[in-house]
Amino acid sequence: MSRRAVATVGLCCAAFVVLAACSDTPPAPPATKTVTVPPSTSTQVTASTSGGSSSSSAPGRVFDPRTMQADVKKVLTETYQLRNVGDVLCPANQAVKDGSTFSCTVQVGGEGKTVTITVTGEDGRYEVGAPG
Incomplete structure (x- = not known):
């Protein structure tokens, strides 16, 4: 075979591999589900003061736990469709810091469960993981 024929066959094989990897079928859903909660009034700005210290940190934003608790309960009941969601x-x-995580505890059907919260932006967005 000539070099040109080998190159043509090689390109055809490469194109076939690329096209075979493409699919109109959507990817399988992830094993765990997370829901992103848009920023709302669940964040507040706080300032820390220290007596006698000349250096103080800049005010930071933290989540309002009461608002977050209500939002988490709403996500669990409406999105995850859980019943008997209690406290x-x-x-x-908890700082509004992109990438940070923390846990909330929740009562589901009388059992204590843990829900992981992952902050997804400096604007107050966060994901609510499935209870575990």
């Missing part, structure tokens, strides 16, 4: 308890003073 949700999220820790106070």
